Amino acid sequence: MRIAKYVGCVVDIIYEDRAGKLSKRRIKVQAINGLFVRAHCMAADAPRVFRIEGILAVDPVKHRAG
Numbered sequence: 838m839r840i841a842k843y844v845g846c847v848v849d850i851i852y853e854d855r856a857g858k859l860s861k862r863r864i865k866v867q868a869i870n871g872l873f874v875r876a877h878c879m880a881a882d883a884p885r886v887f888r889i890e891g892i893l894a895v896d897p898v899k900h901r902a903g
Contacts, residue, residue: 840869849898850896862878865879869889872889873886
């Protein structure tokens with residue numbers, strides 16, 4: 838998965854944490870640091886760090902004109 842191409846973009850992800858719990862998150866990708874993605878989580882309105890291997894799907898958010 839090429840999440841690095843989304844640095845600076847807002848994306849929806851499906852994420853599996855270490856305990857195996859799945860969640861859908863809307864994040865703004867800020868940086869890729871080795872095996873981790875640093876992002877701003879829109880739901881929590883807070884910074885978060887995600888393991889790249891835990892990101893199962895990425896869907897860029899399309900901005901509406903207007």
